[in-house]
Amino acid sequence: MNAIDNKWIGKRTIRPDGADKVTGRAGYSADHSMPGMIWGRVLRSPHPHAVIRGIDTSKAEALPGVKAVVTAKDIVNFPLDKSVMLGIQDMRWMCRNVMAREKTLFHGHPVAAVAAISEEVAEAACKLIEVDYEVLPHVIEIEDAIKPDAPILHDFVRHEGKPSNIATTMVNKLGDVDAGFAQADLIIERSFTTRPVHQGYIEPHACTVSYAADGRVTIWSSSQGQFMVRAMTSLLTGIPQSNIRAIPAEIGGGFGAKTIIYLEPVAVMLAKKSGRPVKMVMSRDEVFRATGPTSGSMSTVKIGVKKDGSIVAAQGTFYLQAGGLPGSPLRGPVGCSFSPYNIENVLSVGYDVVSNRSKVAAYRAPGAPLGAYATECVLDEIAEALGMDKLELRLKNTAKPGGKTVYGATLGAITFKETVEAIKNHPHYTAPLDKNPSKGVVRGRGVASGFWFNAGGESSAQLNITEDGNVNVTTGHPDVGGSRASIANVTAELLGIDHSRISVLIGDTSSIGFSNLTGGSRVTFASAMVVTQSAEKVIGQLKERAAKIWKIDPEAVIWDNGEARPAGPNAGQFPPLTLKDLAAKANEMGGPIGAGVQLNTTGADPGFATHCVDVEVDVDLGIVRVLRYTAAQDVGRALHPDYVEGQIQGGVVQGIGWALSEEYLYNAKGQLDNASFLDYRMPVCSDVPMIEPIMLEIPNPKHPQGVRGVGEAPIVPPLAAIANAIHDALGKRFYSLPMSPPKVLAVIDG
Amino acid sequence: MTDIRYLAPPTLDEAVRAFAAAQGAARILAGGTDLLVQMRNGMARPGTIIDIKKIPEMTSISEAADGSFWVGAAVSGAVLAEHPRFGTVWPGVLEAINLIGSTQVQGRASAGGNLCHGSPAADSVPAMVAAGAVLTIAGPNGRRTLPVEAFPAGPGRTNLAAGEILVGFTLPARPAGSGDAYLRMIPRTEMDIAVVGVGVSLTMAGGVVTAARVGLGAAAPTVLLVADAAKALVGSKLDDAAINAAAAACSAACKPIDDKRGTIVYRTKVAAVLLKRAAAIAADRAQGRA
Numbered sequence A: 001m002n003a004i005d006n007k008w009i010g011k012r013t014i015r016p017d018g019a020d021k022v023t024g025r026a027g028y029s030a031d032h033s034m035p036g037m038i039w040g041r042v043l044r045s046p047h048p049h050a051v052i053r054g055i056d057t058s059k060a061e062a063l064p065g066v067k068a069v070v071t072a073k074d075i076v077n078f079p080l081d082k083s084v085m086l087g088i089q090d091m092r093w094m095c096r097n098v099m100a101r102e103k104t105l106f107h108g109h110p111v112a113a114v115a116a117i118s119e120e121v122a123e124a125a126c127k128l129i130e131v132d133y134e135v136l137p138h139v140i141e142i143e144d145a146i147k148p149d150a151p152i153l154h155d156f157v158r159h160e161g162k163p164s165n166i167a168t169t170m171v172n173k174l175g176d177v178d179a180g181f182a183q184a185d186l187i188i189e190r191s192f193t194t195r196p197v198h199q200g201y202i203e204p205h206a207c208t209v210s211y212a213a214d215g216r217v218t219i220w221s222s223s224q225g226q227f228m229v230r231a232m233t234s235l236l237t238g239i240p241q242s243n244i245r246a247i248p249a250e251i252g253g254g255f256g257a258k259t260i261i262y263l264e265p266v267a268v269m270l271a272k273k274s275g276r277p278v279k280m281v282m283s284r285d286e287v288f289r290a291t292g293p294t295s296g297s298m299s300t301v302k303i304g305v306k307k308d309g310s311i312v313a314a315q316g317t318f319y320l321q322a323g324g325l326p327g328s329p330l331r332g333p334v335g336c337s338f339s340p341y342n343i344e345n346v347l348s349v350g351y352d353v354v355s356n357r358s359k360v361a362a363y364r365a366p367g368a369p370l371g372a373y374a375t376e377c378v379l380d381e382i383a384e385a386l387g388m389d390k391l392e393l394r395l396k397n398t399a400k401p402g403g404k405t406v407y408g409a410t411l412g413a414i415t416f417k418e419t420v421e422a423i424k425n426h427p428h429y430t431a432p433l434d435k436n437p438s439k440g441v442v443r444g445r446g447v448a449s450g451f452w453f454n455a456g457g458e459s460s461a462q463l464n465i466t467e468d469g470n471v472n473v474t475t476g477h478p479d480v481g482g483s484r485a486s487i488a489n490v491t492a493e494l495l496g497i498d499h500s501r502i503s504v505l506i507g508d509t510s511s512i513g514f515s516n517l518t519g520g521s522r523v524t525f526a527s528a529m530v531v532t533q534s535a536e537k538v539i540g541q542l543k544e545r546a547a548k549i550w551k552i553d554p555e556a557v558i559w560d561n562g563e564a565r566p567a568g569p570n571a572g573q574f575p576p577l578t579l580k581d582l583a584a585k586a587n588e589m590g591g592p593i594g595a596g597v598q599l600n601t602t603g604a605d606p607g608f609a610t611h612c613v614d615v616e617v618d619v620d621l622g623i624v625r626v627l628r629y630t631a632a633q634d635v636g637r638a639l640h641p642d643y644v645e646g647q648i649q650g651g652v653v654q655g656i657g658w659a660l661s662e663e664y665l666y667n668a669k670g671q672l673d674n675a676s677f678l679d680y681r682m683p684v685c686s687d688v689p690m691i692e693p694i695m696l697e698i699p700n701p702k703h704p705q706g707v708r709g710v711g712e713a714p715i716v717p718p719l720a721a722i723a724n725a726i727h728d729a730l731g732k733r734f735y736s737l738p739m740s741p742p743k744v745l746a747v748i749d750g
Numbered sequence B: 001m002t003d004i005r006y007l008a009p010p011t012l013d014e015a016v017r018a019f020a021a022a023q024g025a026a027r028i029l030a031g032g033t034d035l036l037v038q039m040r041n042g043m044a045r046p047g048t049i050i051d052i053k054k055i056p057e058m059t060s061i062s063e064a065a066d067g068s069f070w071v072g073a074a075v076s077g078a079v080l081a082e083h084p085r086f087g088t089v090w091p092g093v094l095e096a097i098n099l100i101g102s103t104q105v106q107g108r109a110s111a112g113g114n115l116c117h118g119s120p121a122a123d124s125v126p127a128m129v130a131a132g133a134v135l136t137i138a139g140p141n142g143r144r145t146l147p148v149e150a151f152p153a154g155p156g157r158t159n160l161a162a163g164e165i166l167v168g169f170t171l172p173a174r175p176a177g178s179g180d181a182y183l184r185m186i187p188r189t190e191m192d193i194a195v196v197g198v199g200v201s202l203t204m205a206g207g208v209v210t211a212a213r214v215g216l217g218a219a220a221p222t223v224l225l226v227a228d229a230a231k232a233l234v235g236s237k238l239d240d241a242a243i244n245a246a247a248a249a250c251s252a253a254c255k256p257i258d259d260k261r262g263t264i265v266y267r268t269k270v271a272a273v274l275l276k277r278a279a280a281i282a283a284d285r286a287q288g289r290a
């Protein structure tokens, strides 16, 4: 299956969804409409922190054209004292995030919603809703939120027995760090800050919902999991899952933030109350203000080494911004920061800090980049202090197969070393760099590595042979990054037929078995596994049919190059039977041909990446430009190389934005000041060079095609790689992101 | 958006009449790249839109016998870039206008719209100020002219009187040995808004500056003409002392704010850096070196 002579796996075939996307035909979230449909709009809190004493919706309801108004009263209340989990999401927080209940916790927090005959009327009605707020002092930044006299967001949150904004503490431990540091010849400890950054998907959140007279609900929306949409909507509205059908639209980017919902339960309740289909579309402003960025952070990392560079102990303390409700991705920095390395003594502690910002949502390798930022910058300083090559330091300390990680797992095959060596041997790393090409311009080179857990989990597939002998494959995963293209390649390879004879589809919640989210770098891994098993079952059926036709033993039939053949001369002399032949005889030989598999997949070993970057700094303006970027990663097997490269390049570009320009800016009133793509500075095309991916194909032995998740690892190293390159250029270190021009100039001017 | 009347008068007179008749409820539409954005986000709700792109005078470019240029207020950046002569005479003004937005935006955006929108960060304005452009304005009381630097009145505000329309720009005849340049600082490489912008226009003879004008953008409530910077340059050979004095004058002229787009400290420093760089390019162009 991993042979070089594969016909389809590893080939750059045309993606199944390509033509629709480039011709504007693809149906995204906001593209669905229904007869009689009305429009929903959300009223959002003008205050970052306020008690809601009362809401009077009567004037809004009286406005001609208004069909329904909902508030938190219409959403299921999950009491604060009992956690109800759906995956990693606590419904206590989700119900309060989709509609503020006791309090508004950030500027832009939904307070009520209106459905009316037009968006304008709905908007006008929102302005007629009277909310009686008791405005409270607010707190935005971590350092302020953890002060003893900080305004407390939630009375029920206690830390060390006292009211606090620290909602959770996560401690991971290995060995004894004190004993470890005692053996060290050199210890470096540094503190770092990063800002919350948004996933920045182009498609705003949107949905259309129908609530039929018999109480059955249909939801059209894009997400990273139609089953998540169904389950969460069911929990928040009280409608049983069997009465909800969630139809996945094409998705214009999610990067983690579409693993939760914002609009769907509100639209369902508006549709239920009004008896009309309801459509809701967020504006870009709403997306920035009220949908999840990832956490900002404040962290301290301390690493101790022997003179020869071997790491004897490492300690990390990570404070993460959760937003108004608990739930920051502590597991990312706590679990990933030290895991590329073989360290006997590790203490890694994370704190989940609430403050008056929108609730964070997952973002690509949630939390891992900000942990790696701290660790990989400290390693750079250690290499410098020891006079050691930066990659040698990493090679000296690579994690070992069978080694234990701080988060508890025992590592299987480790391919970290290979990523470091790939960079070390790449012409980029060895190319001379002109460090001062002209007056006022300096250049530098940096490296950094990264780790992500990867994931398996539930997936379902159904593979059907059409009556004319072609193939339909359905999985339950929204295709965010080209997974349909990979599945088409796998199916064509296994069945030995031309790629063009296969259609790959994404089923809705009523047409395919449960499938977990598209996220955590799991979908190609997991869906290729269930599709492979489905294809094997179908091939079994095809062989049985051929055996029946030939009246020989099914064991004596092989499936080769798209046709059934007798296994050898002893099996008999029969002309081969193609897929078309067998499909034509399907009914007389036992009925339709097809099979499905539903599995909780396992065997997704972690992903490793090592990056190298050259930057150029304009020392008079403080502008940093990325000149060259090379990213090495173990991808297991690139089923479709275009989309593996795309994942690596996309992750790196998002990392560049995080490192250099993206940040949430709040004003003194606690309001987000840059809720637009103009002022929330994501890189544009011309800001980044061609990112060169090095795809190391070291097959994952636990996967039929050798796949390893690839989506998250590439966003982990860039923050540190770029910081280290800037240090190489300027001889100065930065401990705070983004390294935006005013900050860079301030450090240069010293 | 509720009902909006759309008018596209073929002559300036008709436009002026329709604009006056609407009594403040109308907005002029050139490329619409500012106006439509404002209408979308609810900042503008005009009852009437008067499209000026059908008026020949406002969409034409012409070079007079004396070497001066007329650029109609509604000429798009893309059309101006295609003019065979304009960019060779006024490369700095052209590069400033062509910096606006992207290829798509260039097909629509005009220098007139850029100026009338009233943003202190508008890219073409410092270059027009440096060029010494003179505006022609038409209104119910007839026509008048105004130096471009007298036009802005504050963020989002201009000195157009009620009912007045900007007709176009006259750029003066160019003596031999002249060159101009515009530079802006943006954190990204494009699709961004100037944190500071500097336009410089120089005339030189025998290596000595005989005339200079400097326009400074995004560093004060309005785009500024920095006379002190020009004074420091005139009579010099652009030696370090003169350049540093001009740069210091640019910094001194800054009255910036701390905002999401830049800090006071940063803007003040950057104004000086951009003056030096823009002056160097303008000098190269003036002396036929670029």
Ligand SMILES: Cc1cc2nc3c(=O)[nH]c(=O)nc-3n(C[C@H](O)[C@H](O)[C@H](O)COP(=O)(O)OP(=O)(O)OC[C@H]3O[C@@H](n4cnc5c(N)ncnc54)[C@H](O)[C@@H]3O)c2cc1C
Pocket (backbone or CB within 6 Å): B027, B028, B029, B030, B031, B032, B033, B034, B035, B036, B037, B052, B073, B074, B099, B100, B101, B102, B105, B108, B109, B110, B111, B112, B113, B114, B115, B116, B117, B121, B122, B123, B124, B164, B165, B166, B167, B191, B192, B193, B194
């Ligand atoms: C994606 C994007 C990127 C942009 N990038 C930049 C940039 O890099 N730099 C920059 O400076 N700007 C930028 N802008 C803003 C805008 O494109 C420019 O200001 C442009 O020059 C406006 O010209 P217009 O012809 O489109 O003006 P319009 O939108 O048609 O008009 C602008 C304003 O001026 C008024 N007006 C127009 N013409 C006249 C007239 N003749 N008389 C009286 N009033 C008039 C209009 O009523 C309106 O209020 C960008 C805009 C967008 C959407």
